[in-house]
Amino acid sequence: MKGQYLSPPVDDRQVWDAWLSYHNLPTMLAADEVGLFDALADGPLAVEALAGRCNVNARALGIVNSLLCALGLLVRREGRYGLTPVSRHYLVKTSDFYWGALLAGFRQATPSTELIVAALAPDAQHEGGENAKGWEAGEIPAERARHIAAFMHAHSCAAAIGAAQHPVFGEVKRLLDIGGGSGVFPIAMAQRWPHLRGTIMDLGTMCDAAMHYVREAGVADRVDTLAVDMFRQPWPTGYDALFFSNVFHDWNDETCLLLARKAYEALPPGGRILLHEALVNDNLDGPATVASFSLLMLYGTQGQQRALPELAALLDEAGFVDCEAHATCGYYSLTIARKP
Numbered sequence: 067m068k069g070q071y072l073s074p075p076v077d078d079r080q081v082w083d084a085w086l087s088y089h090n091l092p093t094m095l096a097a098d099e100v101g102l103f104d105a106l107a108d109g110p111l112a113v114e115a116l117a118g119r120c121n122v123n124a125r126a127l128g129i130v131n132s133l134l135c136a137l138g139l140l141v142r143r144e145g146r147y148g149l150t151p152v153s154r155h156y157l158v159k160t161s162d163f164y165w166g167a168l169l170a171g172f173r174q175a176t177p178s179t180e181l182i183v184a185a186l187a188p189d190a191q192h193e194g195g196e197n198a199k200g201w202e203a204g205e206i207p208a209e210r211a212r213h214i215a216a217f218m219h220a221h222s223c224a225a226a227i228g229a230a231q232h233p234v235f236g237e238v239k240r241l242l243d244i245g246g247g248s249g250v251f252p253i254a255m256a257q258r259w260p261h262l263r264g265t266i267m268d269l270g271t272m273c274d275a276a277m278h279y280v281r282e283a284g285v286a287d288r289v290d291t292l293a294v295d296m297f298r299q300p301w302p303t304g305y306d307a308l309f310f311s312n313v314f315h316d317w318n319d320e321t322c323l324l325l326a327r328k329a330y331e332a333l334p335p336g337g338r339i340l341l342h343e344a345l346v347n348d349n350l351d352g353p354a355t356v357a358s359f360s361l362l363m364l365y366g367t368q369g370q371q372r373a374l375p376e377l378a379a380l381l382d383e384a385g386f387v388d389c390e391a392h393a394t395c396g397y398y399s400l401t402i403a404r405k406p
């Protein structure tokens with residue numbers, strides 16, 4: 067998009083739904099393969115006990131189970147997973163109605179099944195794909211950076227325009243967008259709030275790629291870039307809001323806590339941390355599209371999508387207070403907390 071970013075007349079949830087429905091069958095096949103439905107035939111189990119029965123790792127299983135719940139194949143009550151009438155009758159191997167003979171034929175036709183089964187392995191490392199490895203090493207070649215910026219821009223554009231409407235940005239003077247990608251968020255915010263100045267902090271090659279979007283949007287006088295490896299280099303100060311969009315979902319809890327602590331150190335008292343993420347619901351059983359996005363993060367990065375209580379716990383542990391979340395656009399929400 068060039069020039070002024072205008073709000074789209076409808077949100078993009080149906081595109082997300084069509085995109086991320088590609089995990090539905092592979093997830094059911096992977097669950098069948100690790101014997102998940104059979105393991106629940108005698109009654110509901112908590113995720114750790116179920117992981118033990120199936121000999122899979124519990125974190126990956128929790129993510130897989132969110133999608134299975136959203137698909138109506140599991141139910142989560144009081145923290146335990148149980149079969150639904152459909153999975154009991156059609157997916158337990160001893161049932162007269164077991165679909166296994168048909169499903170087996172689709173195993174090879176759905177390459178994601180392999181990725182999900184591998185992510186469930188008890189000793190899976192969850193290191194992520196090429197992009198995630200480059201991010202951890204702090205090195206992304208220039209051509210790959212331009213490609214990442216282009217796809218993140220398409221992915222985040224409607225969400226950025228939606229997030230920028232939030233009145234909290236009317237109170238922000240200088241915003242640092244950590245892992246800012248194409249810079250779509252500070253661009254949309256600077257256009258919406260004429261007083262706001264934004265900085266895109268990312269790896270050097272990503273900053274170069276982002277400047278193309280900043281110039282096209284006509285905000286180069288108020289949005290700049292800062293090449294900082296967020297794991298290896300000191301973070302700048304002088305910002306009253308530190309913003310992260312689709313960054314926490316790339317990392318495990320330990321790394322997210324490290325990022326939240328670095329944000330706390332860099333902010334002045336009263337400064338805000340803002341996390342823009344698609345949230346899993348509090349009972350960890352949907353929505354299906356967000357649960358599927360979480361699965362993509364599980365094998366594509368080191369992270370996952372989280373529920374608000376999980377993000378709030380991380381922020382609380384880093385010292386932030388007054389955590390609250392607001393829906394922004396499509397499946398996205400803005401979680402805001404304050405340094406006391």
Ligand SMILES: C[S@@+](CC[C@H](N)C(=O)[O-])C[C@H]1O[C@@H](n2cnc3c(N)ncnc32)[C@H](O)[C@@H]1O
Pocket residue numbers: 200201202203204206218219222244245246247248250267268269272294295296297310311312313316
């Ligand atoms: C999933 S993208 C999110 C982009 C953007 N915030 C959005 O929502 O459209 C993650 C971003 O984090 C950046 N990132 C990853 N590792 C980094 C590091 N070590 N230092 C600085 N930025 C990093 C990536 O380059 C990438 O732009």
